[in-house]
Amino acid sequence: MEKDEIHRRSTSSSSSSSSSLQPRWFASAKMVAIALVPLAVLAAMIAFIFGPGQQFLGTGTPLPEISIERIEFQEGGRIIAYIRNTGPIDVTVAQADVNDRILPAAIEPSKELPRLVEAKVIIPFPWNEGEPYEIGVTSSDGTRFSKGVNAAAPAATPDIEQAAFFGLIGTYVGIIPVLAGLLWLPFIKRLSLQKYRFFLSLTAGLLVFLGIDALVEGSEIAAESVAGVFNGQILIVLVAILSFLVLMYASTKLGQRSKGRTATTAEEEEEEEEKVDKLSAYDDSIHASQAKKTLDQQQQQQQQHHLVVVKPVAMALMISIGIGLHNFGEGLAIGASVVLGEIALSTFLIVGFMIHNTTEGLAIVSPLAKTKVRRMIGKIIIMGLIAGIPTIIGTWIGGFVYSPVAAIIFLSIGAGAIFQVVFLIYQGMAKEETERGGKIMSDASIIAGFAAGMLIMYVTGLMI
Amino acid sequence: MITLKVIVVVAVAAAVLSTAFAVASQSFVDFLATAQDAELRKNTIGGHTAGYGLHETSGDVLDPASSSSNTASDEVAIDPDTYLRSFNYGRVSNLTNGSTVREFTLVADDRQTMEISPGVFYNVWTFNGTIPGPTLRATEGDLIRINFINNGTKPHSIHTHGIHKAGMDGVFETINPHGRFVYEFYAEAFGVFPYHCHVTPLEEHISRGLYGVYIVDPKTPRPEADEMVMIMNGFDTDFDTENNFYSVNTIPYYYMHHPIEIEEGKLVRVYLVNMLEFDQINNFHLHGNLYQLYRSGTSMAPDEYTDMVTMSQGERAILEFNYKYPGQYMFHAHKTEFAEKGWMGLFVVKDPTQTGGSDGSDSSSTRLLETKTISGDVGT
Numbered sequence: 001m002e003k004d005e006i007h008r009r010s011t012s013s014s015s016s017s018s019s020s021l022q023p024r025w026f027a028s029a030k031m032v033a034i035a036l037v038p039l040a041v042l043a044a045m046i047a048f049i050f051g052p053g054q055q056f057l058g059t060g061t062p063l064p065e066i067s068i069e070r071i072e073f074q075e076g077g078r079i080i081a082y083i084r085n086t087g088p089i090d091v092t093v094a095q096a097d098v099n100d101r102i103l104p105a106a107i108e109p110s111k112e113l114p115r116l117v118e119a120k121v122i123i124p125f126p127w128n129e130g131e132p133y134e135i136g137v138t139s140s141d142g143t144r145f146s147k148g149v150n151a152a153a154p155a156a157t158p159d160i161e162q163a164a165f166f167g168l169i170g171t172y173v174g175i176i177p178v179l180a181g182l183l184w185l186p187f188i189k190r191l192s193l194q195k196y197r198f199f200l201s202l203t204a205g206l207l208v209f210l211g212i213d214a215l216v217e218g219s220e221i222a223a224e225s226v227a228g229v230f231n232g233q234i235l236i237v238l239v240a241i242l243s244f245l246v247l248m249y250a251s252t253k254l255g256q257r258s259k260g261r262t263a264t265t266a267e268e269e270e271e272e273e274e275k276v277d278k279l280s281a282y283d284d285s286i287h288a289s290q291a292k293k294t295l296d297q298q299q300q301q302q303q304q305h306h307l308v309v310v311k312p313v314a315m316a317l318m319i320s321i322g323i324g325l326h327n328f329g330e331g332l333a334i335g336a337s338v339v340l341g342e343i344a345l346s347t348f349l350i351v352g353f354m355i356h357n358t359t360e361g362l363a364i365v366s367p368l369a370k371t372k373v374r375r376m377i378g379k380i381i382i383m384g385l386i387a388g389i390p391t392i393i394g395t396w397i398g399g400f401v402y403s404p405v406a407a408i409i410f411l412s413i414g415a416g417a418i419f420q421v422v423f424l425i426y427q428g429m430a431k432e433e434t435e436r437g438g439k440i441m442s443d444a445s446i447i448a449g450f451a452a453g454m455l456i457m458y459v460t461g462l463m464i
Numbered sequence: 465m466i467t468l469k470v471i472v473v474v475a476v477a478a479a480v481l482s483t484a485f486a487v488a489s490q491s492f493v494d495f496l497a498t499a500q501d502a503e504l505r506k507n508t509i510g511g512h513t514a515g516y517g518l519h520e521t522s523g524d525v526l527d528p529a530s531s532s533s534n535t536a537s538d539e540v541a542i543d544p545d546t547y548l549r550s551f552n553y554g555r556v557s558n559l560t561n562g563s564t565v566r567e568f569t570l571v572a573d574d575r576q577t578m579e580i581s582p583g584v585f586y587n588v589w590t591f592n593g594t595i596p597g598p599t600l601r602a603t604e605g606d607l608i609r610i611n612f613i614n615n616g617t618k619p620h621s622i623h624t625h626g627i628h629k630a631g632m633d634g635v636f637e638t639i640n641p642h643g644r645f646v647y648e649f650y651a652e653a654f655g656v657f658p659y660h661c662h663v664t665p666l667e668e669h670i671s672r673g674l675y676g677v678y679i680v681d682p683k684t685p686r687p688e689a690d691e692m693v694m695i696m697n698g699f700d701t702d703f704d705t706e707n708n709f710y711s712v713n714t715i716p717y718y719y720m721h722h723p724i725e726i727e728e729g730k731l732v733r734v735y736l737v738n739m740l741e742f743d744q745i746n747n748f749h750l751h752g753n754l755y756q757l758y759r760s761g762t763s764m765a766p767d768e769y770t771d772m773v774t775m776s777q778g779e780r781a782i783l784e785f786n787y788k789y790p791g792q793y794m795f796h797a798h799k800t801e802f803a804e805k806g807w808m809g810l811f812v813v814k815d816p817t818q819t820g821g822s823d824g825s826d827s828s829s830t831r832l833l834e835t836k837t838i839s840g841d842v843g844t
Contacts, residue, residue, distance in 0.1 A: 093526060094583030104530060105526040106519055106524070107521075108524075110524055111526065120523075121526075122519055138701075140585055141585060141586070141701070142584045142585070142586050
């Protein structure tokens with residue numbers, strides 16, 4: 001638009017057309033108005049459809065729909081159902097039931113539910129712990145909507161005791177295993193290149209499993225608890241892709257900045273940026289012209305340097321963030337399951353999660369094999385905590401303020417983050433491979449590592 | 465240039481106006497208003513069901529078993545109080561041979577949506593605009609003439625149980641919309657019978673409400689009694705071939721918050737008919753008493769002295785009892801599922817020698833008694 005104005009001003013100065021007298025705001029207003037024309041047509045059309053057009057288009061019977069999103073069993077004989085009108089029309093709730101037996105209930109704020117509005121149904125009922133229940137509501141047209149709970153468990157009240165309990169579970173399931181997994185670092189460091197690539201690829205396999213797991217988990221939640229109107233499954237794919245792209249962008253920026261910072265401290269910032277640009281140009285076109293070659297070789301030396309010192313740390317950090325998001329989702333699932341009474345927290349289950357999550361520590365330290373560790377122990381522990389602590393936060397949120405939509409969003413973010421890390425790992429290996437003149441898919445250790453990684457996850461996942 | 469400006473101005477104006485129109489026609493304003501409803505209300509639930517605890521709410525109460533929240537609308541499918549003791553003897557005239565003619569008019573309709581359970585509205589099919597249809601009553605040997613008018617959109621008929629000619633059976637001569645038919649037959653044998661529509665799909669025509677009770681009194685009348693009609697029925701409002709609601713006389717829990725008043729020691733006669741669709745078994749259990757059971761009402765001698773009778777669809781009986789002690793007594797299906805979906809009620813037995821509050825007619829003591837009665841029953 002600015003160019004347009006500049007152009008107009010330049011022409012108006014040379015010629016004396018009528019438009020030259022118009023002030024600048026008029027031109028902008030006109031642009032806005034032109035942009036609004038299609039919207040105006042649309043608005044007119046909508047008005048027509050809702051108004052006089054209703055009689056031509058009003059076919060079919062819109063059916064009411066109520067989703068029961070969450071059921072809480074409170075001490076002292078009370079069941080709370082959180083319901084939402086997810087249908088195309090307003091509904092009035094007429095009656096409520098437990099196990100298909102009509103019971104006196106209260107509904108807050110009102111039995112009239114406009115579209116997408118939530119209400120809380122309170123049913124005084126002497127429920128028994130560990131037994132299955134089905135909670136139903138009947139709308140004014142006589143349609144009954146219900147949701148089952150496998151085993152009633154008292155709702156977690158957000159008090160210190162409960163928070164501490166969840167914190168303990170989170171520590172056992174998230175922090176301790178991840179930190180234990182970090183202790184694989186000395187082992188990884190002593191490996192030959194070929195074996196190291198096997199383990200790096202194994203990490204990728206582990207991560208792919210976690211990513212798929214997050215998507216499947218999210219999809220299950222979407223199918224069970226998220227009303228069709230929210231398009232849960234599409235939301236999962238959308239958020240996962242977005243999270244992938246955003247983290248891709250962020251990691252590229254992060255990589256560029258850290259490269260610049262460590263390259264040479266004496267250089268000016270502008271020069272650094274220039275270099276980075278050149279670097280990325282190199283990354284993009286392997287078949288650069290001979291003329292550039294000498295400069296590129298200089299850059300390549302530097303790049304190799306970064307690969308050794310900075311990039312692995314950045315990658316480990318990103319892996320830990322991705323795993324952290326995944327563990328957050330895992331924590332949500334654990335917390336929510338405790339509240340929904342869907343799992344009995346047995347020691348066996350916790351042991352299963354521990355074994356499963358120990359491999360995540362391996363995933364974090366794998367890129368650090370060729371790095372001098374002595375100065376970075378603190379950083380590595382922090383990364384372990386970045387990966388582990390979200391489990392605790394997840395159990396709190398999942399246990400106290402569970403929302404299925406929030407759960408699938410976090411799970412999808414985690415999935416996107418994980419796939420992005422996998423992409424980076426293979427990008428790195430592929431670059432090395434190309435430099436040596438080979439192809440990544442022809443390396444048996446990479447393929448075997450990937451397969452082994454997924455299998456390990458599958459087998460340890462059987463314990464959960 | 466000017467033309468473009470005009471178009472732009474018109475378009476913007478149209479956009480603003482049409483948006484305003486759309487907003488108004490969709491009453492989004494109302495939507496916002498309901499969300500901000502700040503009126504503070506305090507209601508209590510759970511009080512009448514002992515052991516369930518009290519809950520105070522600022523929201524609405526959903527409790528079909530309590531009278532406080534049971535604000536029946538104008539479109540309610542029946543007034544169970546009126547229906548209970550209403551008997552329609554028809555327009556009476558005499559044939560030349562001296563026998564009595566009873567003429568009834570029944571109008572079928574299938575277009576109304578009525579309240580069949582507190583807050584639940586359902587497309588009902590009715591005789592004379594109610595479920596059940598009016599109770600027809602005659603004496604053995606009378607000539608019955610039913611002027612049938614089909615005011616609905618589907619074919620309907622009247623099939624009366626009893627003895628009559630094949631052409632008066634309501635099966636082969638279905639009456640199309642706007643059609644009329646006159647059913648004529650002699651009232652035989654004495655007893656209690658259902659009448660109902662016999663057009664297929666039968667399940668739909670019956671479960672939607674096209675039925676009523678037809679009583680034929682014996683020539684020597686039964687002893688004087690406080691007579692009432694109870695038709696056991698239910699509704700499948702979500703079309704899964706399972707009833708969502710059960711009751712006597714249509715409205716679930718109605719006689720819980722409107723107990724039926726009877727007198728201590730006085731003979732009570734209940735004409736009981738089971739028209740429940742979808743479920744094979746229904747029954748009637750009386751508290752604190754036993755009744756003489758006359759199956760189908762076709763004999764003057766009782767079949768059984770009991771507090772339980774179990775019936776399949778279309779079965780019926782006459783129940784005779786009197787209460788020895790005053791107070792509130794429950795009656796309900798002893799299929800507890802049906803009871804807990806609305807098929808329960810109360811008799812208030814009053815001592816005729818005492819008038820006023822001491823016998824439980826006072827509303828507060830009634831509620832107390834009610835509480836005790838329910839808590840005692842839930843355990844059974």
